Amino acid sequence: MTLAQALFAPRAVALIGASGDPAKNGARPLRFLRKHGYAGRIIPINASRSEVLGEPAFRSLAAAPGAIDHAFIMTSGDSVERAIEECGARGVPVATIFSDGFADAGTEGAARQARLIARARSSACACWAPTAWGSSTFPDASRSP
Numbered sequence: 001m002t003l004a005q006a007l008f009a010p011r012a013v014a015l016i017g018a019s020g021d022p023a024k025n026g027a028r029p030l031r032f033l034r035k036h037g038y039a040g041r042i043i044p045i046n047a048s049r050s051e052v053l054g055e056p057a058f059r060s061l062a063a064a065p066g067a068i069d070h071a072f073i074m075t076s077g078d079s080v081e082r083a084i085e086e087c088g089a090r091g092v093p094v095a096t097i098f099s100d101g102f103a104d105a106g107t108e109g110a111a112r113q114a115r116l117i118a119r120a121r122s123s124a125c126a127c128w129a130p131t132a133w134g135s136s137t138f139p140d141a142s143r144s145p
Contacts, residue, residue: 001069003126006093010069011040014061014092016083017074017099018044018052026074027053029098043068061086068092071125077101077112081119088123095120096128 001011013033019026030053033042043064044052051057058064061071061083071092073083077099087095102113120127 001093003093006069007126007128010094012043012066012068012070013038013040014043014045014064014068014071015052015074016045016061016071016086018046018057019074020046020049020052020057022053025098029072029074030055040069041066061090061092069094071095073097073099075099077105077109081112081116084116084119084123084125084127087125092125094126094128 013029015026015029017026018030021027022031030042030044042055043066044055044057045059045061045064046052046057047059049057061068068090069092071083071087071094073080073087073095075083078101080097080099084095097116101109102116103110105112116127
């Protein structure tokens, strides 16, 4: 799988920090993937739940089965570095970071962002910017009947 395929047409997406509350931002990616006909595997990662919105959830990225092409990170800014390390260790080629607390949060956040960039460069996991919504393509869902 190429980096572009992992970013735009992943076969499996891990949702790190997925929420079981449909009203929270951490539930949006799962709802969006379902609504738009994503046909790949959706892997919610939530340390305190065994199920998220009807999908089996896993306590950690390491505990999730099978290959993962793309991770969507929705944890607090101070835990994103650890999530990127886990992605690198797991061989996840790309991650979208949907978390704040980086350059948007002043001097301390800018320092956190610099550490995150260094960590990502050393992990072999390409990152799609902090506070990003990401980008996906669902070709099967866009065809006319």
